[in-house]
Amino acid sequence: MTAAHRFRNSARYWRTPLLPGADLLTAEYHDHEFAPHWHDAYTIPVIVAGAEGYRYRGSDYVAEAGGVPIINPGELHTGSKAVEAGWRYRVMYAPVPFIQQLANDVAGKPQPLPWFAPGVIRDPDLAARLANAHRQLEAGTEGLAAEAAMLDALSTLLVRYSQTQPEPARVAPDDARVAVMKERLTGDLLEPVTLAQVAQAAGLSPFHAARLFTRATGLPPHAWRNQVRLQRALAPLRAGVPVTEVAAASGFTDQSHFTRHFRRMFGVPPGRWQGL
Numbered sequence: 001m002t003a004a005h006r007f008r009n010s011a012r013y014w015r016t017p018l019l020p021g022a023d024l025l026t027a028e029y030h031d032h033e034f035a036p037h038w039h040d041a042y043t044i045p046v047i048v049a050g051a052e053g054y055r056y057r058g059s060d061y062v063a064e065a066g067g068v069p070i071i072n073p074g075e076l077h078t079g080s081k082a083v084e085a086g087w088r089y090r091v092m093y094a095p096v097p098f099i100q101q102l103a104n105d106v107a108g109k110p111q112p113l114p115w116f117a118p119g120v121i122r123d124p125d126l127a128a129r130l131a132n133a134h135r136q137l138e139a140g141t142e143g144l145a146a147e148a149a150m151l152d153a154l155s156t157l158l159v160r161y162s163q164t165q166p167e168p169a170r171v172a173p174d175d176a177r178v179a180v181m182k183e184r185l186t187g188d189l190l191e192p193v194t195l196a197q198v199a200q201a202a203g204l205s206p207f208h209a210a211r212l213f214t215r216a217t218g219l220p221p222h223a224w225r226n227q228v229r230l231q232r233a234l235a236p237l238r239a240g241v242p243v244t245e246v247a248a249a250s251g252f253t254d255q256s257h258f259t260r261h262f263r264r265m266f267g268v269p270p271g272r273w274q275g276l
Contacts, residue, residue: 006030007050007086011267016137018147021095026138027267030086034079035264036219037227041093042114043071044157046130050087054079057118063087068121068130070161076218090134094154103162106155114158115165126160129153177202178216181209185225189232189251195221226252226261233258237274246270 011027022041028050036055045052051064056077063069063082071077073096081087096113103111133153136146184201185193198221199209214220219227229250236246247258247270262270 005085007088009267013266013268013273014138016146018137018143018150019092019094019098021098023093024134024137025089025091025093025267026134027091028086028088029081029267031081032267033264034077034267035261036076036078036223037230037265038074038076039071039093040073040231041095042073042099042116043077043091044094044130044154045069045089045091046127046134048088048090048131050085051082052079052087052089053082059118061118061120063120066122066124066127068123068127068157069119070116070121070157072115072165090131092130092134092154099154099158102151102154103158106158112164114162116161117163121161123160126153126156129156174212174216177204177209178213181213181221182224185221186228189225189229190249191251193225227265230262230265233262233270237270240274243270243274 007028007030009029009032011025011029014024014026015022016024034054045063045068047063047065047067047069049065051062051067052069053060053062054069054077055061056069056071056075061069099114100111103114129149130153133146133149136149140146141149180202181198184198195206195210198213199206202209202212204212210220213224217224229252233246233250236249237243241249243258244255247255250258252258252261259269259271262273266273
């Protein structure tokens with residue numbers, strides 16, 4: 001594909017009352033690379049064209065056109081082009097309570113929290129349903145029809161691919177130490193914290209604390225803390241709090257620092273994300 005046919009770096013976040021609390025994304029990227037990050041919601045993308053590469057749960061995947069690369073809530077992942085042209089996709093960031101309730105409704109009784117196995121779902125019928133629902137929601141199609149398409153797509157996803165998350169291994173002493181370090185890092189996001197202080201809370205040397213934390217979470221302590229800050233910044237941004245105030249209240253040194261990290265995670269600066 002020639003340079004003229006490459007996708008642009010263009011992203012539009014938007015919302016709909018038919019999926020309360022959700023963010024939706026219509027985007028195409030040529031050379032944007034998403035830093036390792038997570039979302040508190042279920043990430044439900046449909047690749048429309050091109051191909052996206054991503055790293056998830058220790059493995060590398062490529063999602064081509066028609067692929068549905070689901071990411072579970074709170075799971076660290078990346079994203080970048082897998083072909084020269086880049087990729088175009090539609091994404092629903094569906095809130096956990098919504099998906100949980102839908103799973104209960106589909107089964108007719110309470111269900112465990114839905115979980116999706118790592119990897120790209122290659123199911124043309126499902127991809128078509130998800131893309132159709134996303135298009136109808138974005139176009140503002142008559143509410144009854146758009147909501148029916150959305151519920152059809154998401155329930156199909158649950159019926160065909162939802163699983164129960166495997167039971168975690170027995171809690172090890174290292175898990176408790178990581179939890180203590182997370183608590184120290186998030187106790188006050190405005191407070192400057194040193195690695196030595198985080199290590200001391202867990203009874204470790206700074207070297208061993210950094211190595212253990214990175215191995216357990218996939219991110220070094222400072223990067224993990226910034227991800228928490230970004231996640232907590234979303235609610236005030238949605239509420240219309242000015243970006244400068246959100247940046248300061250989230251613990252970033254200045255607005256440019258906040259904007260740089262926000263763009264690497266969401267593909268757009270916070271002002272554009274907020275002005276939906």
